[in-house]
Amino acid sequence: MARQGRQLDQRFTAALMTAQVAGVHLGISQNTIKEWIRSGDEAAVMHSVPPPSPHGPRLPFIALAEAQILRELRNAKLSMQHIRAGVARLRKLTGEEYVLATRTIATDGVDLLFNAASEVAPEWVRAVDGQAGIRQVVETAIKFVSYADDGYAERVTLKPYGAAQVIIDPRFGFGQPVFEASKVPVETIxxxxxxxxxxxxxxxxxxxxxxxxxxxVLRVMARRAA
Structure with a gap:
């Protein structure tokens, strides 16, 4: 997708959630999400957009897809230092800014990620316990992401809801979590x-x-007040 096209695609531009709200639905702490979107001296590993108000939402849909990969990398005990280095190298190798939210990760990108990671640091190839490889980490993460014909993520299945099958798809419910079958918003419940x-x-x-x-739904949503 051309840069101009992304500027018009609400998956990339529409602010849907704050870090706190996204954390509830993704099962990730808001502080972790804030760390991922904080750039500092390096490019952020997870994208954000300017909020419509000082305390408004700043996470577009595409960032939620990126979070799937990042969560599994962190669950595999990989350090943020090496994750940032690996993401930076992938972006350089592919020329793709949103590499963690593309179908590339689901196809040949798994090998690409594995190979690129091995050139960054051994920790990218194996987790701390010496068992979990990057391939398995990515394959676990992409089970929760569906891709559009343009190659970018279009739907995220929210892991904390388990068998309830709750999704985020910008085409339904204004990009807020809904039941996959009925499209009833979980907020309504x-x-x-x-x-x-x-x-x-x-x-x-x-x-x-x-x-x-x-x-x-009630168990997950109860975390809003936590």
């Missing part, structure tokens, strides 16, 4: 329970959901 006082059973019946799905 939480508001009915916490604000409206409706029971789990009544909510499940009203929106044709299982009580387990409703309970999962």
């Amino acid at each position: 939480a508001d009915l329970f916490y604000g409206g006082g409706e029971s789990v059973e009544d909510i499940a019946d009203e929106y044709d959901l299982s009580t387990e799905d409703v309970e999962t």
Whole structure:
């Protein structure tokens, strides 16, 4: 995709969430997300856009897709120093600024990431325990990302919701988390329970959901006040 096209694509430009809200839905601490979007002397490993207000959202959809890869790299105990070095080298090798959110990662990019990482530092090739390779880390992460015909991410399945199958897709729910099948926003479910006082059973019946799905949403959304 040309740079001009990205400037018009809301996946790259529309601010959807704050770090705190994104952290709830992604299962990542907001401080970690803030670290990923902080550039300092180097380019940030996760993208952000100018917020519409001083405390407004600054994370576009594409950043949430990038977070999938970054989360798994960190779960594999890789240091941020080596992650930043690996991402920088990948960008240089591919010429792609959004390399962590492209289909390249899901195809030949897995080998590319593995090979590029080995040229950066041994820690990129194997995690601290000496077992988990970068290939396995990336393959785990991309299970939660779907790609559009242009090669960039278009949908993220939110891992903390498990079998409830909650997604973020800019085409639905104004880019906020919705159930994949019905496109019912999870915010609606939480508001009915916490604000409206409706029971789990009544909510499940009203929106044709299982009580387990409703309970999962409430458990994840309860982190908003944590």
